[in-house]
Amino acid sequence: xxxxxxxxxxxxxxxxxxxxxxxxxxxxxxxxxxxxxxxxxxxxxxxxxxxxxxxxxxxxxxxxxxxxxxxxxxxxxxxxxxxxxxxxxxxxxxxxxxxxxxxxxxxxxxxxxxxxxxxxxxxxxxxxxxxxxxxxxxxxxxxxxxxxxxxxxxxxxxxxxxxxxxxxxxxxxxxxxxxxxxxxxxxxxxxxxxxxxxxxxxxxxxxxxxxxxxxxxxxxxxxxxxxxxxxxxxxxxxxxxxxxxxxxxxxxxxxxxxxxxxxxxxxxxxxxxxxxxxxxxxxxxxxxxxxxxxxxxxxxxxxxxxxxxxxxxxxxxxxxxxxxxxxxxxxxxxxxxxxxxxxxxxxxxxxxxxxxxxxxxxxxxxx
Numbered sequence: 001x002x003x004x005x006x007x008x009x010x011x012x013x014x015x016x017x018x019x020x021x022x023x024x025x026x027x028x029x030x031x032x033x034x035x036x037x038x039x040x041x042x043x044x045x046x047x048x049x050x051x052x053x054x055x056x057x058x059x060x061x062x063x064x065x066x067x068x069x070x071x072x073x074x075x076x077x078x079x080x081x082x083x084x085x086x087x088x089x090x091x092x093x094x095x096x097x098x099x100x101x102x103x104x105x106x107x108x109x110x111x112x113x114x115x116x117x118x119x120x121x122x123x124x125x126x127x128x129x130x131x132x133x134x135x136x137x138x139x140x141x142x143x144x145x146x147x148x149x150x151x152x153x154x155x156x157x158x159x160x161x162x163x164x165x166x167x168x169x170x171x172x173x174x175x176x177x178x179x180x181x182x183x184x185x186x187x188x189x190x191x192x193x194x195x196x197x198x199x200x201x202x203x204x205x206x207x208x209x210x211x212x213x214x215x216x217x218x219x220x221x222x223x224x225x226x227x228x229x230x231x232x233x234x235x236x237x238x239x240x241x242x243x244x245x246x247x248x249x250x251x252x253x254x255x256x257x258x259x260x261x262x263x264x265x266x267x268x269x270x271x272x273x274x275x276x277x278x279x280x281x282x283x284x285x286x287x288x289x290x291x292x293x294x295x296x297x298x299x300x301x302x303x304x305x306x307x308x309x310x311x312x313x314x315x316x317x318x319x320x321x322x323x324x325x326x327x328x329x330x331x332x333x334x335x336x337x338x339x340x341x342x343x344x345x346x347x348x349x350x351x352x353x354x355x356x357x358x359x360x361x362x363x364x365x366x367x
Contacts, residue, residue, distance in 0.1 A: 001027075014125040056136070057083040059092065092120055174277070178346065205237055234250050304333050
């Protein structure tokens with residue numbers, strides 16, 4: 001295992017040495033700027049390559065932000081941005097330091113993205129050494145289910161989409177699947193029958209900050225094999241023992257957003273509903289796997305019943321509610337390709353992921 005240490009260097013020499021000692025005591029190989037030899041590449045390029053070569057990044061945040069590069073970010077900030085979407089970042093924040101304005105903003109960004117995962121305080125180099133040792137050990141334990149097979153994960157996500165769905169003309173169904181990895185059982189069979197889990201899933205689906213169910217309809221729970229499903233008419237949430245989740249719901253409200261005009265697929269509505277489903281999946285994973293044994297996810301989406309519905313924006317509908325270019329392809333479904341993400345993205349970066357998925361669905365629906 002290779003560990004990259006990311007921090008400012010000046011003033012943090014003893015802390016970096018403590019982090020190195022922690023990693024090497026566990027048998028890891030350390031990647032640090034101090035060890036880089038002369039290279040025709042710039043220091044920035046060498047350090048970012050070190051991030052890409054590492055299995056995990058140890059990020060030390062204290063008082064100094066560092067000198068902004070051409071990007072406007074400090075080298076440490078650039079290293080964090082390079083790592084956060086592709087590998088674990090273990091965050092350690094010095095408690096007895098007063099951050100510079102840039103460092104304070106950086107800490108806020110990291111805190112928002114990580115959501116508290118793998119974030120620990122430190123003051124002295126010795127306390128940091130203990131914290132890094134413990135965090136690396138916990139991370140290693142969480143990986144013992146096996147490495148993430150990304151191809152298997154993509155395939156599993158795609159197969160979790162419903163094979164056949166029933167929908168009414170003009171009422172397309174949106175399916176968002178979040179498959180989790182490393183592949184392992186995180187929900188015991190008896191837990192799927194737990195009425196407390198079922199009630200919490202229903203409450204979040206109906207009354208959460210980003211509901212995915214209609215509050216005016218009842219909800220029923222059923223368990224079949226290794227899958228728990230809670231549902232209402234034309235909507236369902238499915239959870240299996242491996243922590244994979246499917247959220248299915250109508251892609252548009254009957255009558256359209258204004259109650260009049262040509263029935264259409266509204267881009268903003270689709271995007272928001274995808275985002276709500278991703279957020280729900282993130283919430284549910286926190287409920288069933290609070291220790292984060294599942295570290296990666298694959299997200300895939302299908303829109304069934306696109307039929308002859310035009311795809312329009314809210315502004316286009318408002319400007320011309322009764323006129324639209326009809327979709328004459330007659331295709332039944334639009335799909336987004338499976339995308340592999342760190343689990344934290346579900347709660348911290350769901351809006352951007354939903355925006356990308358909506359673009360794929362739009363292209364497919366209009367093709």
